[in-house]
Amino acid sequence: MSSAQPAPTYYVIFATVAVLVLKAANEEVTEPYMDEPFHVPQVQAYCEGDYWTWDPKITTPPGLYVVSLILKKIFMLKCNLSMLRLTPLLALLALPIALTPLVAYHKRERPPPSLAIPLLEAVILASFPVGWFFGFLYYTEVPSLVAVISTVVFALEGKHWLAASIGLVSCTFRQNNIVWVLYAYALSQVLYLRFRRALPNEKPPSKLHDPLALEAAPADLIRSVLSAPRVLPDILVNFVPYALVLAAFGAFVVWNGGIVLGDKANHVPALHVPQLYYFVGFATAFGWPALVTGSGGISALVRDVYARMFGSRRNAAVTCIVSSIMCLTIYKFTIQHPFLLSDNRHYTFYIWRRVFLLHPVVPYILVPGYIACAWAWYLRIGPDQTLLQNLLLPVFVVPTLLPTPLLEPRYFLIPYILLRAQVKDVPLVGLILEGLWYAGINAATMYVFLYRERAGVGRFMW
Template sequence: MSTFIFGLVSLGALAFIEKASILNLGGLDKRISIVACLGVYFLASLWENQVTKIVPSPYLDEVFHIPQAQAYCRGDWLVWDPKLTTPPGLYVLTTLFSKLHLAACSVHILRFFNTVTLLLTLSYACDCRNLIVSSHDQKTAFKNSKDAAKLSKATSIDTLHTALNIALFPPLFFFSGLYYTDILSTCMVLKIYKTFLEGRDGKGRRNFQIYLWGMVSLTMRQTNIFWAAVFMGGMEVARTLQNPLPSTSVHEREKLQSVQSFVQARWNEALHGMVFDVPLRSATLEDIVLTPLTLIPAVLVRLPLILKNLLPYLSLLTTFTILIYLNGGVVLGDKENHIATIHLPQILYLWPFISFFSLPLLLPSLFSLLRTALHFPSTLLRYTKNPTPRPVILTLLSGSALLVVLLIVKFNTIIHPFTLADNRHYIFYVFRYTILRHPLIRYLLAPIYLLCFWLVYNTLSGANTTTTTPSSFPSSTPPSDNKQNPPNPSTKPKPQETKPHFHTTPTEELAQHKDPSPTSSFFLIYILTTALSLITAPLVEPRYFILPWVFLRLHLPTPTFPNKLILGTNSSAQQTEKATRINIYLLIETAHHLLINLVTGYIFLYRGFSWPQEEGKVQRFMW
């Protein structure tokens, strides 16, 4: 109990020092935020207590981590286990934590440190989501303060619930009961991202903070360099070259008569130091290609300013490169089993991973795909009557993408010896019953990789964040004619004379405002960073996918049901407001994560097994 209370006091002090926005969300009662935090803290503490009660001794990688931390607690700072591959940041901070607690570095205290860190991760995730959405809201104008107040409240609920679901993310939450580096590593990277999102006010101090926290994150895990330097450096470039009127290009495209004139306009903007960057919601394939093409001239035009703003990220990369040179490699120990190798299928495995854990948020995109498949015959018939080049181009690109995936699978599939040697990890069974089951299965999975990627991209673009319903079918007759000659109610309009009209309620319009679509630059930078962080690792582990999932989840627009689908067409204003506060997709995501945590936690604690060569020693399943 004393440990539980100490954790609460520690979190309260950190929240005060950090001025955490999780306790100051606009339009939201603080009690809701406090209850959410206490709920996660209670679940994580309960999980850690059960793990320590049933598994009191160090388990798996804890065999290396815990003795090293305990050596530091004793003051033996020169002791180092050569099997450890990551720097000692976790052990140093845990030692300080135990000193504050005036307790020995027992297995319980060391594990409990991750329980507390999970709550700090929740806070930083809330800060990041709030800053991401707020940056969009500042560009949104409302006719009255009532709409602005509704937006503030809806945004706050979405922000808190999103952060809550990130904290409950199964591969992250699981390690709140064990002494691993994953939670602290994620926490530190989110701290850097929060600092980045806060802007360049007082940029000298901000640059120092980014560099400082970046170095701290590297003491947790070396691969954090990709997120602390490459991802945020790329986002800094995009922010520096941002067009002050990003929506103009989208509307202008409709006015220009040719692709050539549109491209020429974008090129002229690039020559003035502005990159072409459009929201994914309205972006076409040409837009995605045009973004990096306009980046090069825009960077050259504003190179001095770019280098100035990139100072903390370039400093991080330089320091990291020097440390690698002095160490003779990226990992500290066990270098023979951790050799960097080009492993392209890692980026393919990521999309089913994200699709599984984010399935509730991908449901609208999945339903949209099913509707498209059902209407494919009629769509094909319309195309044969009025052929256009775009479907042909998209078909060719899809076929080319499938061919590339098949070539990657054939020539670059790597099965690390550790994957097959340890049946305590779920990934062992994933490989055993898929890729290793039959030689053809790895090729049959290629369309699934592409399907999962499309679902994730479509959801990220916000293409299905709201669903509109047809409200009426007005005549195509001009309004002026309607006034002079009112239509006969008994006369039914012909099918070809009608057009379905869609509308959204004010509440749904607010939902669109609170869910900004990420831009094409974010998507490209995210893909590049994710690829760099994954394809150099020969070993496939769900833990490697934590940061790619977290960053994607922070930027995912939240899908919303139209109120009529939930409440009916005769819903009252009070019912409509209630539906705005309760997002069904976020609730399903919460239940989804809780169920996975419950199942994996139960299996870990109560469904152990033993190896013939180690009779009497319980082995346990884990991520």
């Protein structure tokens, strides 16, 4: 099948709708909005050849601007707002193509033979509301996501130098993508150790203790850690390109005096433990179609989650202990960022005020729900995955979310996509339900953003 094969109808629809939405955005939002007033003048200075002026309010590196400059050179584009918004749009159109090999890998399927025929599941994931919305504004989110997904895919394919190179590029969009570069390496090596086999007449390779996730016990995690040193010599060589990226990132941090560029005052790292709980709830609120359409349906999922939480005295005791610890962290480490409390143009403003501030006890009542949601995801990604595969993403989510004081859905974008891609057996009815769920949220959010601007307040957005 040649690379010129026509794209399937669902991808054509995805691309057509995206182009029409950008056209509407450019017609209705004719001035830079929200973060665009910082990004747009900066890239326009670059377009004019001024590479030394830097707006101190900008906190991310200039990767987005460099991509726009490359597109300008290739296609002779102008650096006005409408043309600049093509950069995230093109990234959005590339996202299903980048996601297809990742989804196919987790499904243990061969990806389509042509880049022009992305999987339906990849197109639906590319429609995920938070990512979709920022495909039409001059923001870093979607190019950053494409770069991270590509890094993970190439690492899984054993192309480590290419993966590390793209991972380095991903860090020029958002600094904390360095965590996902290391995740790509770690995931690739866990899978390499799982599936490698000795050649005939060869000595059997050292084994990492890594049982199937749904059969593992807590003691297996300790055994996995203890078995790690004997396999380290087999995976260190592949770490070399990632180590170089890590060294370059370290040099940047030393030179910059910290991770954050520019406006450090409003981006001071803080220990925000409940951010992890918010992510679990966020992932479940968006990913429920994939959760409830597994084998046995919602009843089987509820039964299995209940068994994990209360199915034995030991499980019930562990659930009570974990709940107590979570309640303590909510009490000690909940952060109400000034932006969260003051900016009423975002979903989080209303969720915080109408749910979390409804009564002082509400944040604590939600704790069993967080635990149930975490178990639901563990069980859904668990079939055919090992213990370390299941736990790897949560481990890497911690350093990306724990230091972030602001409750912001954009921070959940990359971990959600990586989590959802691991659900290997979503049936067609589940995909349709998920696609309709995303489409409804996208339509409502974009309609309000474009056509329901409030005088003196502005446009409502993620």
